[in-house]
Amino acid sequence: MSEHRNLIIAIAMSIAVLGIWEYFYGGAQREKEQLVAEQQRIERGTETPAAGAAPAPQAGVSTPPPVVANPGATREQAVASGARIPLDTAHLSGSISLIGGRIDDVQLKDYRETVEPNSPNIVLLTPPGGPQPFYAEHGWVAGQGTQAALPGPQTPWTQEGAGTLTAETPITLRWDNGAGLVFRRTIAVDPEYMFTVTDRVENTGSAAVTLHPYALVSRHGRPKVAGYYILHEGMLGFLGDDGLQEIKYDKLDEEGAIQFSPNRGWLGITDKYWATAIVPPQNEPYTGRFAATKGEVPTYQGDYLLGARTVEPGATSEVQGRLFAGAKETRIINAYGENLSIPNFDLMIDWGWFYFLTKPMFWVIDFFYHLVGNFGVAILIVTVLVKAVFYPLASKSYASMSKMKLVQPELVALRERYKDDKAAQQKAMMELYKAQKINPAAGCLPILIQIPVFFALYKVIFITIEMRHAPFFGWIRDLSAPDPTTIFNLFGLLPYDPGAVPVVGHFLMLGVWPIIMGITMFVQMRLNPLPPDPTQAMLFTWMPVFFTFLLSSFPAGLVIYWSWNNTLSVLQQATIMRRQGVKIELFDNIKGLFQRKPKPGT
Structure with missing residues (x-):
């Protein structure tokens, strides 16, 4: 099993999320626009109501x-x-x-x-x-x-x-x-x-x-x-x-x-x-x-x-x-x-089919809301609690990823030694993993944990009236609606609405919080070097940008959660890497991003 299989699985899961979103949201959104257009025709008087009820x-x-x-x-x-x-x-x-x-x-x-x-x-x-x-x-x-x-x-x-x-x-x-x-x-x-x-x-x-x-x-x-x-x-x-x-x-x-x-x-x-x-x-x-x-x-x-x-x-x-x-x-x-x-x-x-997740998620958020008086702050607190509950599992995952980084030179040597014999290469790598007690798929666990929590929180924010028009701080006056700002009019400094641009307008609604989310995701992914495979490296590089635009249309409360969760994950991974004696090469990894070819093991 390749040490980058966890990355491939993560990417596959991300693509699955995007596919699900397009299936559940994109098509439904187009249907919504058609219905709105139909309703507007009715309101303009081009059609009249039915003569009577059933x-x-x-x-x-x-x-x-x-x-x-x-x-x-x-x-x-x-x-x-x-x-x-x-x-x-x-x-x-x-x-x-x-x-x-x-x-x-x-x-x-x-x-x-x-x-x-x-x-x-x-x-x-x-x-x-x-x-x-x-x-x-x-x-x-x-x-x-x-x-x-x-x-x-x-x-x-x-x-x-x-x-x-x-x-x-x-x-x-x-x-x-x-x-x-x-x-x-x-x-x-x-x-x-x-x-x-x-x-x-x-x-x-x-x-x-x-x-x-x-x-x-x-x-x-x-x-x-x-x-x-x-x-x-x-x-x-x-x-x-x-x-x-x-x-x-x-x-x-x-x-x-x-x-x-x-x-x-x-x-x-x-x-x-x-x-x-x-x-x-x-x-x-x-x-x-x-x-x-x-x-x-x-x-x-x-x-x-x-x-x-x-x-x-x-x-x-x-x-x-x-x-x-x-x-x-x-x-x-x-x-x-x-x-x-x-x-x-x-x-x-x-509450949906996963009510056993969505209802408890709402109860916990609502409990902290009544303590702090702000649903956004309650979401931040619940995020910390979720991270604490899954800390042992995430800790093992990050520890395994840190060990993976420590053995990168040996992995590079194995590839060179068995570059013409893939079977022998895989066998040698598995023996190395076993000797070092490394689970190559461990890096998927944090993502696997995030996905059900993400969808449960999304459902709660989307369906519960308690979240409707619930403010956070600053310009976020409704956690159930997307961030209303956009970089394409300099966050309101320019007097036009990018969302009104035909066809591509909704792609231009890229607010402050989605950008913050994209930055935190970028930093989290740069804690590890780019994979040596060019295709994987490209996906690894562009994924934060892709998710930044994708989440710009999500409710602001969900984007705030994702940003905060990424930040906590960065702190958690950095702490574990230090404990494992692994050097944190964030800036070196960012620098390597601008090199033409990513260097294996750097």
Whole structure:
């Protein structure tokens, strides 16, 4: 085995990382750009929203009519077009529509569209009658043999009493069908993001009626998505024995509807940082469904239908469902799952297949964040802890690499002695390794250790809302976004945006932290001399440059981690080399870089 096999493996792994990144990120990024262009066409008015949402789940007889959209109206006009009850809590603002009794106007007080403090708040739900409706609806559909008039999307409810919906004051709506059925809907909301909707029907008539409770979340038009393979955006739910369901918009477009029959769980629509999910009663079976309707702009829906309730004359039937509409904050999501006995509600956050790495990584970073008050500093601390945990393994690796350097003259002599007999050369080298207790592949171990930590940290930074708009120091105001500076406009001194350059603009966004990362990687690799093979030497030389440009598009938090990790690795390797009696020839190795031919063993 060649002493440079560890280098070849490292390079191969690096190329694999690049290939994975291109597969998962590059293609997804192009898809994202196409979707953004499509969305911009919609917003410019070249296309109009679909005429209505997918109907409520059918119970065999009738369904409420679809909600009609008005493509010419703004969101503000849609909100102002009908009677409403204000919504105001510590984290939410908006209103409840008396037309249809829908929850369709929700904004998040704690989150803004950009890092600017005067940026608009995030709008989560928006009503029909305006652009891109997104709303939740609860109600009843008629069972077999029932022809009674039921409340639907256009039903004008009235409020019993008066007041605003707050965490302390629920509201109650009422509608009388004039034929013996009186419907009441009580809507409550907790201090965070969970609504509780209680629907009650009283039969004052002379004949029994059969009704099915339902709930739905409906979204008109495909939203802008991040478009990354490692992140799911679209239909999401945990449906009993069917388990976690992650259904992308494209798949639903193809299949039209996907149906399940669980007896517990939840379902809805998720974005990167926000979600809207309906939670049926957990003590009875139901039919869950994801559906899409085609049109100029498609409509996507998640809904459930409960079993029949027969309401005899003089009797009352009641059903309670929940609606989550808010930010996917880890602490809050976990608490809902535990306190409300909602199974696997924590899976609303896309921890991925390697959740056993990503979740602990988040917990540790979040722990130190609450100690130091800065997620960037918390990442630096966690990096030190990771290095400490793997120090024994890395120490053996660096010690073996140091011994490898000590025997370089003997290796050069062996090559010369057996230059015409490769088999004998390999045998002699293996005997030398064995005598000196050297593992030629030991240099791969630090890289093998870094890769899972790297991807776990990347996942955490990318998916968790806690990292969104989290500042570090200086110009890094959002650890989840790339470094906003670039050397190609002298870090802001020149008045133009290199990123706006067609085709190659994204390659020109080379910020301060990616450059720091590239320098630290260069120094780390220069602790060892260039390999004698010209091809290996070339790869060895250009790898830091390649990674500098590659990581410029990664979240700044990840680049800061990589830079700090490289720095710690340099200090660790230099310390071990001194202990092994190996001379540190950093400047000599850099000088050798500019020689035409790298000298073996120097």
